[in-house]
């Protein structure tokens with residue numbers, strides 16, 4: 848058994864520049880279990896991940912604010928505190944804050960994450976208008 852009191856002791860908060868749009872912060876909650884990475888992730892309004900896939904899936908537990916979760920086929924929804932989001936293994940998607948709200952979620956990422964290009968401003972705005 849291992850208990851981390853809130854976050855991994857001694858690990859800094861990480862500003863996630865290269866694979867996110869905007870200044871996104873990740874707090875490490877679990878680091879030393881093979882194939883599992885757990886972070887609390889904070890997105891300011893308008894900030895979001897690049898397009899990406901998780902090798903064996905990802906679970907998001909939304910804790911604060913309001914955001915967007917969108918997949919390649921255009922399915923997407925607003926995400927709110929209490930929502931639980933599951934991305935299937937290999938499902939191409941992105942997630943982030945709403946245009947007018949920050950978002951905080953806990954992310955349980957399984958297997959390797961494969962990062963792709965940024966979500967364009969046009970694609971982000973279109974998704975936000977459709978579902979926010």
Ligand code: MN
Nearest residue numbers: 899905934942
């Ligand atoms: Mn993801």
